[in-house]
Amino acid sequence: MPTFPKPPSPIQMLDLAVQHAYIQPELDEALRRVFDESAFIQGPDVADFAGELGQYLGGAQVVPCANGTDALQLALMSLHLQPGDEVIVPAFTYVATAEAAAVLGLRPVLAEVLPHTFTLDPAAAEAAITPRTRAIMAVHLYGQCADLTALRQLCQRRKLALIEDNAQALGAVWTFPDGTAQAAGTVGEVGTTSFFPSKNLGALGDGGALLTRDPARAELLYELANHGQARGRKYVHQRLGLNSRLDTLQAALLRVKLRHLDAWTDRRQAVAAYYDEALRSLPGIRVPVRQPGSTHVFHQYTITLDQQARRDDLQNYLKACGVPTMIYYPRPLHQQPAYEYLGYREGQFSVAETLCRTVLSLPVHPELSEAQVAYVTKCVREWTENAAG
Numbered sequence: 001m002p003t004f005p006k007p008p009s010p011i012q013m014l015d016l017a018v019q020h021a022y023i024q025p026e027l028d029e030a031l032r033r034v035f036d037e038s039a040f041i042q043g044p045d046v047a048d049f050a051g052e053l054g055q056y057l058g059g060a061q062v063v064p065c066a067n068g069t070d071a072l073q074l075a076l077m078s079l080h081l082q083p084g085d086e087v088i089v090p091a092f093t094y095v096a097t098a099e100a101a102a103v104l105g106l107r108p109v110l111a112e113v114l115p116h117t118f119t120l121d122p123a124a125a126e127a128a129i130t131p132r133t134r135a136i137m138a139v140h141l142y143g144q145c146a147d148l149t150a151l152r153q154l155c156q157r158r159k160l161a162l163i164e165d166n167a168q169a170l171g172a173v174w175t176f177p178d179g180t181a182q183a184a185g186t187v188g189e190v191g192t193t194s195f196f197p198s199k200n201l202g203a204l205g206d207g208g209a210l211l212t213r214d215p216a217r218a219e220l221l222y223e224l225a226n227h228g229q230a231r232g233r234k235y236v237h238q239r240l241g242l243n244s245r246l247d248t249l250q251a252a253l254l255r256v257k258l259r260h261l262d263a264w265t266d267r268r269q270a271v272a273a274y275y276d277e278a279l280r281s282l283p284g285i286r287v288p289v290r291q292p293g294s295t296h297v298f299h300q301y302t303i304t305l306d307q308q309a310r311r312d313d314l315q316n317y318l319k320a321c322g323v324p325t326m327i328y329y330p331r332p333l334h335q336q337p338a339y340e341y342l343g344y345r346e347g348q349f350s351v352a353e354t355l356c357r358t359v360l361s362l363p364v365h366p367e368l369s370e371a372q373v374a375y376v377t378k379c380v381r382e383w384t385e386n387a388a389g
């Protein structure tokens with residue numbers, strides 16, 4: 001019976017209890033205020049949060065909604081597409097990106113991702129364009145931007161809308177070759193984000209938002225998220241919409257958390273830098289490759305192994321050592337039962353398929369202690385030594 005080391009203190013994939021303990025008085029005060037005001041739907045905190053997040057993102061318009069999946073659907077609804085119109089989606093992403101298009105009767109057209117940055121390959125996206133293509137959905141996976149210079153240029157050249165699924169990279173910044181910098185999610189026609197509790201800015205429940213630099217589109221998105229009702233015109237429904245609102249309670253809590261987001265991002269980046277240093281030279285392990293032009297807010301710290309058997313073996317070893325890990329994502333979109341109707345074959349997106357077999361995300365949240373991070377890297381190193389010997 002082999003013996004495994006023990007962590008200095010229990011390690012979680014994310015540790016919201018600890019995060020909340022640090023800011024409990026501020027959260028309590030926000031809760032109290034919502035009770036006092038008792039405006040649980042579209043209370044003042046919702047607009048205040050939207051304004052503060054917009055400022056944080058360099059002056060973007062923010063339209064809060066119920067969750068990140070609704071945000072994607074609302075973003076597509078704002079483009080006035082026809083059933084059967086095509087939307088290009090990376091083959092390697094969370095299912096919501098394609099789902100939002102599919103439930104609207106649009107056709108998600110999958111495109112390959114880049115092997116090192118895991119984000120949409122602009123050349124593959126271009127190759128997937130047909131006369132029915134209307135939009136490209138870029139996903140800023142794990143916390144850094146897809147190649148926004150190439151994708152924006154492609155969309156402008158081919159007259160397509162660019163939608164940024166920014167559920168994982170809130171606070172990341174893209175710098176264009178001319179030196180202008182823009183917050184992730186505010187580059188395309190519409191950006192979306194999610195406040196699912198595990199996201200970098202997480203609510204205590206579901207939440208999401210739409211991001212745009214265009215005030216007219218922000219107004220349209222607001223209507224779409226509120227039963228198609230124009231602002232201030234109760235019971236006049238201009239268009240078909242959804243009931244997709246951010247609760248006042250969540251907005252109040254998110255206002256508190258937004259004030260801490262930069263400090264938390266710094267911590268994530270410090271943990272990532274430590275991992276980089278400690279893991280970079282280990283045989284058979286590739287640390288995350290940074291996309292030039294983007295900052296990285298490390299929603300996930302995802303290493304890749306050279307083969308599935310080694311990835312699975314490392315995951316089991318770490319589990320035995322008390323180190324949780326996750327596989328985001330174990331199955332590419334074209335191999336999901338619900339998307340069989342799209343007619344793709346195994347092998348058609350070989351980069352996405354290989355990533356599903358070889359990625360492994362390590363704990364990277366802001367509450368990790370230095371001793372915990374050191375312990376994680378020690379375990380990974382020991383595994384490589386055992387595997388070699």
Ligand SMILES: *Cc1c(COP(=O)(O)O)cnc(C)c1O
Binds near residue numbers: 096208
């Ligand atoms: C979390 C996530 C979503 C969905 O957000 P919800 O708020 O859970 O609906 C969409 N896209 C990506 C890439 C995500 O990580």
